[in-house]
Amino acid sequence: MATDVMIEAESLSKRFGNVRALDGISFQVKKGEVVGFLGPNGAGKSTTMRILTCFLAPTGGTARVNGIDVFEDPLAVRGAIGYLPQRAPLYTDMGVLEYLKFVAEIRGLDAPVFRKNLGKVIDVCGLAQVLNANIGTLSHGYRQRVGLGQALLHDPQILILDEPTADLDPNEKAEVIRHIQQIGEDRTVLLSTHNLSEVEQACARAIIVSKGKVVADGQLEEIRSRTGSVRYVVGVDEKASEPSFKELEASLGGLKGVKRVSALPQEDSAQLVELAGDQDSDLRADIFRLAVDKGWTLLELHRESQSLDAVFRDLTQGDEALDRGRKTEASAPSKKQSSAEPEKSSDSSNEEQS
Numbered sequence: 410m411a412t413d414v415m416i417e418a419e420s421l422s423k424r425f426g427n428v429r430a431l432d433g434i435s436f437q438v439k440k441g442e443v444v445g446f447l448g449p450n451g452a453g454k455s456t457t458m459r460i461l462t463c464f465l466a467p468t469g470g471t472a473r474v475n476g477i478d479v480f481e482d483p484l485a486v487r488g489a490i491g492y493l494p495q496r497a498p499l500y501t502d503m504g505v506l507e508y509l510k511f512v513a514e515i516r517g518l519d520a521p522v523f524r525k526n527l528g529k530v531i532d533v534c535g536l537a538q539v540l541n542a543n544i545g546t547l548s549h550g551y552r553q554r555v556g557l558g559q560a561l562l563h564d565p566q567i568l569i570l571d572e573p574t575a576d577l578d579p580n581e582k583a584e585v586i587r588h589i590q591q592i593g594e595d596r597t598v599l600l601s602t603h604n605l606s607e608v609e610q611a612c613a614r615a616i617i618v619s620k621g622k623v624v625a626d627g628q629l630e631e632i633r634s635r636t637g638s639v640r641y642v643v644g645v646d647e648k649a650s651e652p653s654f655k656e657l658e659a660s661l662g663g664l665k666g667v668k669r670v671s672a673l674p675q676e677d678s679a680q681l682v683e684l685a686g687d688q689d690s691d692l693r694a695d696i697f698r699l700a701v702d703k704g705w706t707l708l709e710l711h712r713e714s715q716s717l718d719a720v721f722r723d724l725t726q727g728d729e730a731l732d733r734g735r736k737t738e739a740s741a742p743s744k745k746q747s748s749a750e751p752e753k754s755s756d757s758s759n760e761e762q763s
């Protein structure tokens with residue numbers, strides 16, 4: 410393994426009874442990268458992260474963090490990473506500072522190191538105002554920030570964050586993402602989410618998983634370009650003298666670079682159509698000139714460059730339905746934990762199957 414590879418999954422597979430949660434997942438994350446681990450619910454994100462953080466044994470394949478096999482030396486791996494599970498492992502009856510001291514003790518940090526790191530954690534996670542508050546009284550957003558704090562307390566170079574913004578309101582999400590951006594400036598981060606805009610804000614690269622497999626892995630620009638088309642929305646005045654959809658379809662469809670024309674629901678007095686244009690095209694001037702030639706009253710014209718959203722939908726179609734089917738089939742117990750319950754180091758016995 411190259412020395413700058415900090416996280417490596419190689420052909421990871423995992424079965425829970427009849428459920429194939431992971432089906433040969435492989436990827437690498439290099440030093441300093443902030444990578445979005447994207448996929449719909451049930452795609453296998455948490456299972457992968459739980460393997461990487463030594464909470465779960467894979468059925469097959471290997472995982473290495475900081476060059477160390479997760480099951481050869483789990484203690485060394487846990488020392489090298491900070492992990493924030495989907496629900497932060499918090500004790501709701503503790504104060505924030507009391508809890509961070511408790512985490513430091515478990516981590517075996519001595520007092521001077523704790524004091525030094527605590528200052529950074531308070532700063533990066535924005536915890537100054539709530540240090541003496543009881544965790545149980547905090548909003549979800551603040552609880553996640555305390556969760557981030559516990560993950561950072563031993564100053565790990567690698568962070569594994571499992572849907573850290575799930576269940577947060579939009580303001581809280583933005584705040585937590587802002588903290589993650591700051592954390593990512595000098596660390597390696599694997600951030601799982603099904604929220605594309607968070608990936609666009611915080612990450613340069615994404616790995617998209619679907620049905621337990623990696624379906625895309627690359628820089629966001631590269632992944633976006635996979636749509637292969639650019640979307641245009643054109644709106645013309647729908648008054649009687651204006652063209653019918655058939656005319657619009659024939660004329661716009663005749664422009665060089667237009668692959669498809671389809672009708673959109675009418676809005677106000679505008680008849681809207683959607684065009685799929687060639688990748689990297691910009692047909693706005695051609696569309697405008699056509700409207701002038703034809704005497705159409707153009708009410709709307711915009712171009713949407715390739716969106717991550719479109720690629721994501723294409724690549725992960727049908728995933729959630731499959732997840733529901735998988736759960737029914739296996740009568741799987743929920744693995745999600747209550748916010749008051751720290752994550753345990755072993756899993757329920759029905760999970761493992763070789």
Ligand code: ADP
Pocket residue numbers: 425428429430448449450451452453454455456457732735736739741742743744760
């Ligand atoms: P994601 O994090 O992408 O939502 P998960 O890794 O949680 O996906 O789940 C992947 C699949 O494995 C799902 O079908 C899920 O129901 C199943 N699964 C996850 N954990 C367990 C478990 N402890 N027992 C049984 N099935 C599980």
